[in-house]
Amino acid sequence: MDPAPPTPGRMRRLRRWRPSRRTGIVLGAVAAVLLVLWLLFDWNWFKPPLERAVGAATGRELRIEGDLDVDLGRTITVSAERLRLANAAWSKEPRMGSAERVEIDIAPWPLLALRLRMKEVRAVRPDIRLETAPEGAGGNWVFGDGRAKADPGPPRWRLDRLWIEDGRLRFTDAAQKTDIDIALSSVAPAAREGRDAGSPVRVDGKGHWRGAAFRLEGRAASPLDLADTDTPYRVDLDARAGATRASASGTLTNPFRFQAFDLRMKLSGQDLEDLYPLLGLALPPSPPYALDGRLLRSGDLWRYEGFEGKVGDSDLAGDVKVDVSGARPMFTAQLLSRRLDFDDLAGFLGAPPSTGADETANPAQKAEAARRAASPRLLPDTPYDLAKLNAMDADVRWRAQKIHAPSLPMIEDMDARLLLDTGMLRLEPLNFGVAGGDVRATLRMNARGEPIDTRARIAVRGVELPKLFAQAELAQGAVGRIGGDIVLHGRGNSVAAILGSADGEVGLGMGRGRISNLVMELAGLDIAEALKFLLTQDRQVPIRCAFADFGVEDGLMTSRALAFDTTDTIVVGEGTVSLKDERLDLLLKPRPKDRSLLTLRSPLRVGGTFKDPSFRPDMAALGLRGAIALALGSIAPPAALLATFETGPGEDSDCGGQYAR
Known part of the structure; x- marks a missing residue:
């Protein structure tokens, strides 16, 4: 069917919308411009x-x-x-x-x-x-004028997602002597992290923390997460500063302010003293250590909670808090050692720990131990650092349930509290269980000026004689308890200097007890009696009392009373002990209360140094007796025995009531 022919109205509309020649030129020009823009844009x-x-x-x-x-x-x-x-x-x-x-x-x-x-x-x-x-407020990551808008509304x-390829991040805090230079690149998140975790970064860097050089490696959450300062930022890092190593895994809130975090931290190193430049904590020298605990920070309060580990050959556990809100850090700790190796405490005295085959020590401590072994002196002479003693305050309680001390088996346990306040250090108490008894001490060291002014009071109570000399076979079966008091005041920056200038008094005594008769006879060189007990059987001799009373002035201990009284023999003594020169000069005079043949009774001289003491008969007196014996023997040989015959002039000492109990 043929389409209907256009109506007259439709023909008029078509003629009306037919582009004119001018319109065609305009449209062509626009198209040309768009083409040119497309080609040249x-x-x-x-x-x-x-x-x-x-x-x-x-x-x-x-x-x-x-x-x-x-x-x-x-x-x-x-x-x-x-x-x-x-x-x-x-x-x-x-x-x-x-x-x-x-x-x-x-x-x-x-x-x-x-x-x-x-x-x-x-x-x-x-x-x-x-x-x-x-000024210490904010940083260059704060844009604009740094003032928050009244109602910024939703962003x-x-x-x-952020993906970094071959990146570099540098952080500088000049006031804290801290600079960090880190290379970082994004890595695919681990399966356990999920796709919503963003793209974590691999971290490898170095720098300085509080002036101490360190290296850093590990993983961290996507830097995109840093934009939200209220959301914890995940890190898993390993850092080294010299011999000190820290492994941290956990979260930081607003890392650049470093004010809040919750980390599982393993801390290890060669010496706790190395933490001073890193953390500003003036800890004493120690053997190598390894600790593992939970590290938290909330504002000015740091906490290392539930940590366990070893320091030297001792186990150590507890909780530590450090408050940095004041002029000095406040270090508070509750510490427990189930088994404390006694030589690990040597750092408190300025001495290195033992360095035997089974002992733990770092190379510097081994070198120091070798130097001290070659030295003729025994007392530690390493000076205390006054700046460190004034760098922080502290309140530390440390308990040791058992003490391992092969050379001092009589030390059993420890309970100590250390208080440090603006350079005033106090050990109140410093208690040791010793040989079934107690040694209770208080120590005050005033390091607010130089030299350090030190005062010590030591009370010895109920120390059992056989346990005190547990390794001496002749002490087996002995009975007796030792007690006394020591009061000293010295000035100096090391243990040797403090004792070398000390004033005070030392008094020790023992009440009734028993001791081997063989010991007493050998002490007096009573040959006949000693042979009798060696060839037959030793017996116990009752002890009436024993006491030693010294006055101390400028490091020199001078005897005021010195005696050991048994029913068999009384030994009286006199002399000096120099804490400054570390020398002994004591004369002990045995006086038997029985009669004995073949005795060479003579004064016994205790001399030498603290490190190399000597115990020998007074050769002058012994030589005199020998000369008399030779002279008599030249007249009639049996008469020579008269020079060794002891008539027993010894008398009971006046023990008094203090040590007689």
Whole structure:
């Protein structure tokens, strides 16, 4: 069927919409312009307005020195090359950040609602420099005027994922002598982390923490998470500073302020003293250590909770708190050792620990032990560091349930409390279980001035004689308890200097007991009696009492009363002990209460040094008896025995009531 012919009205409308020649020229010109624009369009034309927009938002100049390009599609990809962002005006470094290339994937539909959703940002060789402000408030990561808006409202942009290739992050805090330089690159998240964890980064860097050099490696959450300062930032890092190593796994809140974190931390090193430049904690020298606990910080309060480990050959567990809100850190600790190796305490005295085959010590301590072994002196002469004693305050309670001391088996346990307040150190109490009894001490060291002024009071109570000399066979079966008091006041910056200048008094005594008769006979060189007990059977001799009373002045101990009284023999003595020169000069005079043949009774001289003491008969007196015996023997040989015959002039001592109990 043929189509209907056009009506007159339709013909008029067709004639009305027929393009004129002018319209055709305009449409052709528009098409030509669009073609030219399509052929000549350059996205770089948008660089100046983009740079101005970023500058207005951040207060920092942004320069795009390379090309700007946009790929349109279901995802819009914006790429820019050689970006440079200016630093804060107060910084000496002109540039805060740069990148060789940045690509941004943008979802197009949110743009219709004037919202920017960035699916992913990929940065190639980004270099970011973060630094704290000179005033200590904030840093160059605070943009604009740093003041929060009254009601900023919900953000109109969102970033889902950040991928870093060959990046670099530097952080500087000049006031804390801290600088960190880290290389970081994004890695695929572990299966356990899930896809929502973002892209964590592999970290490898170095720098200085509080002036001490360190190295750092491990993994951390995506740097994108740093934008939310209220969300914990996950880290798993391993750091080394010299011989000190710390492994931390946990979370940091607002890492750049470093004010809140919860980490599982393993800490190990060659010497706890090495923590002073790192943490500002003036801990005493120690053997190598390894500790594992939970490290937390909330503002100015640090806590190392539930830690366990070893220091030297001793186990150590407990809780530590450090409050840094005051002028000095306040170190508070509750410590427990189930088995304490006694020589691990040597650092408190300025001496190294033992360095035998089964002992733990670092190379420096082994060298110091070798130096001390070659020295003729025994008392530690390493000076205390007054700056460290004034660097922090402390309240430490340390209990040891059992003490391992092969050379001092009579030491059983320990309970000590150390208090340090503006250079005043107190050990109140310092108690040891010793040989079934107690040694209770209080010690005060005033390091507020130089030299250190030290006062010590030591009370010895109920120490059992056989346990005190447990390794001496002749002491087996002995009975008796020793007690006394020691009061000393000295000035000096080392143990040797303090004792070498000490004034005070030393008094020790023992009440009734028993001791081997063989010991007493050998002490007096009574040959006949000693042979009798050696060939037959030793017997116990009752002890009436024993006492030693010394006055101390300028490091010299001078005997005021010295006696050991049994029913068989009384030994009286006199002499001096020099704490300054570490020399002994004592004369002990045995006086038997029985009669004996073949005795060479003579005074016994205790001499030598603390490190190499000597115990020998007074050769002058012994030689006199020998000369008399030889003279008599030349007249009639049996008469020579008269020179060795002891008539027993000894008398009971006046023990008094103090030690007779």
